[in-house]
Amino acid sequence: xxxxxxxxxxxxxxxxxxxxxxxxxxxxxxxxxxxxxxxxxxxxxxxxxxxxxxxxxxxxxxxxxxxxxxxxxxxxxxxxxxxxxxxxxxxxxxxxxxxxxxxxxxxxxxxxxxxxxxxxxxxxxxxxxxxxxxxxxxxxxxxxxxxxxxxxxxxxxxxxxxxxxxxxxxxxxxxxxxxxxxxxxxxxxxxxxxxxxxxxxxxxxxxxxxxxxxxxxxxxxxxxxxxxxxxxxxxxxxxxxxxxxxxxxxxxxxxxxxxxxxxxxxxxxxxxxxxxxxxxxxxxxxxxxxxxxxxxxxxxxxxxxxxxxxxxxxxxxxxxxxxxxxxxxxxxxxxxxxxxxxxxxxxxxxxxxxxxxxxxxxxxxxxxxxxxxxxxxxxxxxxxxxxxxxxxxxxxxxxxxxxxxxxxxxxxxxxxxxxxxxxxxxxxxxxxxxxxxxxxxxxxxxxxxxxxxxxxxxxxxxxxxxxxxxxxxxxxxxxxxxxxxxxxxxxxxxxxxxxxxxxxxxxxxxxxxxxxxxxxxxxxxxxxxxxxxxxxxxxxxxxxxxxxxxxxxxxxxxxxxxxxxxxxxxxxxxxxxxxxxxxx
Amino acid sequence: xxxxxxxxxxxxxxxxxxxxxxxxxxxxxxxxxxxxxxxxxxxxxxxxxxxxxxxxxxxxxxxxxxxxxxxxxxxxxxxxxxxxxxxxxxxxxxxxxxxxxxxxxxxxxxxxxxxxxxxxxxxxxxxxxxxxxxxxxxxxxxxxxxxxxxxxxxxxxxxxxxxxxxxxxxxxxxxxxxxxxxxxxxxxxxxxxxxxxxxxxxxxxxxxxxxxxxxxxxxxxxxxxxxxxxxxxxxxxxxxxxxxxxxxxxxxxxxxxxx
Numbered sequence: 001x002x003x004x005x006x007x008x009x010x011x012x013x014x015x016x017x018x019x020x021x022x023x024x025x026x027x028x029x030x031x032x033x034x035x036x037x038x039x040x041x042x043x044x045x046x047x048x049x050x051x052x053x054x055x056x057x058x059x060x061x062x063x064x065x066x067x068x069x070x071x072x073x074x075x076x077x078x079x080x081x082x083x084x085x086x087x088x089x090x091x092x093x094x095x096x097x098x099x100x101x102x103x104x105x106x107x108x109x110x111x112x113x114x115x116x117x118x119x120x121x122x123x124x125x126x127x128x129x130x131x132x133x134x135x136x137x138x139x140x141x142x143x144x145x146x147x148x149x150x151x152x153x154x155x156x157x158x159x160x161x162x163x164x165x166x167x168x169x170x171x172x173x174x175x176x177x178x179x180x181x182x183x184x185x186x187x188x189x190x191x192x193x194x195x196x197x198x199x200x201x202x203x204x205x206x207x208x209x210x211x212x213x214x215x216x217x218x219x220x221x222x223x224x225x226x227x228x229x230x231x232x233x234x235x236x237x238x239x240x241x242x243x244x245x246x247x248x249x250x251x252x253x254x255x256x257x258x259x260x261x262x263x264x265x266x267x268x269x270x271x272x273x274x275x276x277x278x279x280x281x282x283x284x285x286x287x288x289x290x291x292x293x294x295x296x297x298x299x300x301x302x303x304x305x306x307x308x309x310x311x312x313x314x315x316x317x318x319x320x321x322x323x324x325x326x327x328x329x330x331x332x333x334x335x336x337x338x339x340x341x342x343x344x345x346x347x348x349x350x351x352x353x354x355x356x357x358x359x360x361x362x363x364x365x366x367x368x369x370x371x372x373x374x375x376x377x378x379x380x381x382x383x384x385x386x387x388x389x390x391x392x393x394x395x396x397x398x399x400x401x402x403x404x405x406x407x408x409x410x411x412x413x414x415x416x417x418x419x420x421x422x423x424x425x426x427x428x429x430x431x432x433x434x435x436x437x438x439x440x441x442x443x444x445x446x447x448x449x450x451x452x453x454x455x456x457x458x459x460x461x462x463x464x465x466x467x468x469x470x471x472x473x474x475x476x477x478x479x480x481x482x483x484x485x486x487x488x489x490x491x492x493x494x495x496x497x498x499x500x501x502x503x504x505x506x507x508x509x510x511x512x513x514x515x516x517x518x519x520x521x522x523x524x525x526x527x528x529x530x531x532x533x534x535x536x537x538x539x540x541x542x543x544x545x546x547x548x549x550x551x552x553x554x555x556x557x558x559x560x561x562x563x564x565x566x567x568x569x570x571x572x573x574x575x576x577x578x579x580x581x582x583x584x
Numbered sequence: 585x586x587x588x589x590x591x592x593x594x595x596x597x598x599x600x601x602x603x604x605x606x607x608x609x610x611x612x613x614x615x616x617x618x619x620x621x622x623x624x625x626x627x628x629x630x631x632x633x634x635x636x637x638x639x640x641x642x643x644x645x646x647x648x649x650x651x652x653x654x655x656x657x658x659x660x661x662x663x664x665x666x667x668x669x670x671x672x673x674x675x676x677x678x679x680x681x682x683x684x685x686x687x688x689x690x691x692x693x694x695x696x697x698x699x700x701x702x703x704x705x706x707x708x709x710x711x712x713x714x715x716x717x718x719x720x721x722x723x724x725x726x727x728x729x730x731x732x733x734x735x736x737x738x739x740x741x742x743x744x745x746x747x748x749x750x751x752x753x754x755x756x757x758x759x760x761x762x763x764x765x766x767x768x769x770x771x772x773x774x775x776x777x778x779x780x781x782x783x784x785x786x787x788x789x790x791x792x793x794x795x796x797x798x799x800x801x802x803x804x805x806x807x808x809x810x811x812x813x814x815x816x817x818x819x820x821x822x823x824x825x826x827x828x829x830x831x832x833x834x835x836x837x838x839x840x841x842x843x
Contacts, residue, residue, distance in 0.1 A: 001713075001714040001717035001718045001721065002717060004717070004718060004721040005717050005720060005721040005724070007721070007725075008720075008721040008722070008723075008724035008725040008728065009724060011724075011725055011728040011729075012724050012725075012727060012728040012731070014728070015727075015728040015729070015731040015732045016731065018732065019731055019732070019734075019736055022735075022736050022738060023736050023737065023738045024738040024739075024740040024741055054641070054642060054643065055642060058642060058643055058646065070725075070728075070729075073729075073732070074728060074729070074732040075732075077729075077732040077733045078733075078735075095661070095671055096671065098670075099669065099670030099671045099672055100665045100670045100671060101661060101662065101665045101671070102665070115661060115662065115665070116658035116659075116661070116662075117658075118661065119657065119658055119659075119660065119661015119662055119664075119665070119671075120654065120657035120658045120660075120661060122661055122671050122676070123618075123622045123657050123660065123661065123676050123680070124615075124618055124619070124622050126671060126672055126673045126675075126676045127602075127605040127606075127614065127617070127618035127621060127622060127673060127676055127677060128605060128611060128614040128615040128617070128618035128619075129611050129614055129615075130611065130615055134615075138619065138623070139657075142623050142650065142653075142654065143654065145650060146647075146650040146651060146654060149643065149646050149647050149650060150647060150650075150651070152643060153643050153644060153647045156643065190654070190658070193654075194651070194654060194655065194658075197647060197650065197651040198651070200647055201647065201648075201651065204640075204644055204647075208638075212638050215634050215635060215636060215638060216634070218630075218633075218634050219630070219631075219634055219648055219651050219652055219655075222630075222651070222652060222655035222656070222659065223651050223655050225655065225658075225659055226654065226655035226658040226659055229658060229659070229662055230658055444738040444741050446735045447735055447736060447737060447738040447741055448735045448736060448737050449737065449743060449767075449768065449769045449770065449795035449796070450769070450770055450771065450794055450795045450796075451795075452794065452795045452796030452797070453735045453796060454743070454766075454767040454768075454795050454796050455767065456741075457744055457767070460744075460746060460765065460767055461746070464746065464748060464765070468748070468750060469750075542738065542741035542742060543741070543742040544740050544741060544742065545740075545742050546740075565814075565835070567833060567834045567835055568831070568832050568833045568834075569748060569749060569750060569832060569834060570746060570747075570748040570832065571746065571747050571748070571819075571830040571831060571832050572744055572745075572746040572747075572830075573744045573745070573746075573830070574744075577748075579834070581835075
């Protein structure tokens with residue numbers, strides 16, 4: 001119970017830091033990180049102790065997973081603001097309004113072909129009448145619980161030690177995407193826990209007697225099917241892992257229940273789904289992966305300058321990561337490396353003939369290779385996303401290495417203190433690596449003024465659109481477009497689609513611009529002078545005058561649309577909505 | 585099935601939750617009913633069905649309940665997509681209840697006559713100090729959530745006012761709706777000037793809006809004999825009456841079809 005109290009106090013600190021940030025007071029992030037550590041460290045360390053019953057360890061695992069998830073919920077309590085969240089919320093809203101799935105998504109069309117998240121969300125929405133925001137919070141919370149339980153079961157079965165398993169879950173929280181990206185309302189946040197659970201079920205299946213092997217078949221098949229219809233990359237990763245296990249079993253000739261039927265099922269299901277329901281995936285992933293590959297080659301060969309660490313590609317960043325934050329992040333990577341070196345020896349010595357352990361160890365090794373991708377400008381994202389899968393192996397190996405550090409012997413007390421400090425650095429460093437420094441805390445999107453609640457300009461225009469023009473098509477900058485999708489529940493396109501970004505930023509109106517939009521049935525343009533409007537992470541908040549956070553485009557960027565007699569249906573100051581149906 | 589109390593309870597709970605979710609008008613109650621129906625009961629029944637007479641460990645049971653439950657939700661949406669009527673309250677309620685019933689029946693058949701002293705969930709009596717600390721932890725966590733969900737003043741944030749105009753439904757003749765929404769930090773006085781058509785005199789609407797307040801005005805328009813009619817509205821702030829603060833323009837066709 002004391003650990004629950006620590007977690008609660010940690011959440012209160014995080015809420016306090018976020019509250020100060022929502023008041024635009026620019027608080028020190030030390031309050032926030034202290035809260036994160038208070039949530040994670042006491043529970044995590046107890047999870048890795050020797051004298052803990054299985055029941056207590058499970059409760060601690062659940063507390064650990066849910067309380068760290070609550071940090072994200074506390075950051076964004078009013079609506080989804082992470083870049084992918086409004087996109088998926090739109091899909092869920094459409095599933096309810098259209099009574100079906102596979103509805104077109106104007107910002108990220110590939111998501112229409114993977115309706116697992118929207119379908120699951122629609123259950124709670126249909127049964128209770130809550131919004132996609134509320135339903136999504138609960139759904140991702142349950143998925144997070146599945147992830148930590150699945151990791152625990154998987155690590156416990158592979159290592160034979162509940163203590164290693166507890167530590168493994170703890171170290172997985174050091175993954176760069178664990179605190180924020182991995183719990184945004186997005187399809188991968190649901191598919192990754194399902195993948196881990198499938199692996200855990202497979203590992204359990206290995207350990208039961210032959211009469212009970214078939215008992216695990218249905219859950220595994222269900223889980224594989226759910227992954228396939230939920231997220232493309234996760235389903236491909238699952239296929240790769242299952243095939244690797246299959247190969248591993250053949251190499252080591254380990255007595256085992258057959259894995260190949262599941263590998264075959266996953267392969268056929270993933271490929272079949274790609275062909276039948278989600279063919280746009282090729283056009284979506286192909287350029288991303290080929291650009292990552294090309295960028296890596298150019299960076300390695302010296303043809304292109306490497307990406308500077310801790311630099312965002314967004315021009316809206318107002319606060320670079322301070323030197324202490326960079327030190328902690330780099331320290332975290334180094335400590336993970338040390339843990340890996342200590343642990344891989346243990347894994348090699350004790351478990352190299354176990355295919356599960358071998359596959360995860362190979363993944364752990366590959367993780368360090370993906371760190372190189374972070375130096376290639378267009379491969380950073382690929383490396384970051386791959387790390388979520390590979391870090392499963394890292395967590396297990398580092399957990400094994402951590403046990404070496406805290407085993408009985410000389411200077412045990414010193415080693416234990418070093419262990420606690422190291423784990424704190426890994427948790428915080430991972431979180432800093434995975435999310436922009438200046439966006440760690442909430443921005444003011446809903447404030448009180450004179451006793452009433454008011455929302456920021458992009459949210460206000462989105463709600464106005466939802467109330468008055470729900471069936472129209474809009475062209476808008478990234479942040480505005482996402483708000484129009486959810487909570488506006490209307491259609492919006494953005495970015496390089498139809499050259500919308502260029503159209504909005506130019507200061508003069510060229511002859512091709514409006515016909516190009518009209519041809520694709522765009523009825524309205526949302527012209528937003530705020531440069532931050534192109535930043536899907538930072539663009540939804542109130543403007544803070546006098547700060548460096550919100551420079552404006554020239555007034556001509558908006559006023560160029562008055563050169564032709566268009567309707568000007570909404571004027572909010574920086575954001576103006578023009579109707580594309582001309583007057584006389 | 586009579587001997588399998590946990591399965592009976594799961595079925596009854598599924599029916600009760602489905603009825604509450606489908607029939608009760610209060611959203612909070614519906615949500616409290618929907619949560620176990622969506623996240624717990626199908627997974628529990630499925631886990632029981634797959635386990636059969638075998639009793640997995642606690643961790644494995646939790647894994648099965650969550651894995652099967654979330655998988656049922658993902659795949660259930662896909663199934664309902666192809667069912668007449670599609671995704672609706674009734675279809676989800678029926679599907680989840682059906683899943684629970686079928687899985688519970690399979691579980692009962694597989695378990696056979698082996699009964700359930702092992703199905704009793706034993707919860708040890710907590711110590712008084714644990715209770716106190718636990719209640720304190722819940723209270724603090726609740727406080728954190730309350731703090732998070734409470735909008736706060738941000739005096740440095742720039743307030744704004746929005747002006748909008750759209751064609752009104754022509755039921756009572758051609759007209760426009762003009763709206764003003766205040767998202768300012770304090771009450772503001774405005775003067776709204778609407779030019780219903782180039783030949784008519786402008787109409788003036790003094791307004792005082794507190795933050796969060798909105799006003800919508802229906803302004804009749806005399807349509808031009810030929811071609812679209814230009815309607816404009818300008819919002820001035822009392823503090824700066826000579827400078828247009830916001831302005832909107834719309835064009836009404838000769839025959840307005842509504843907006």
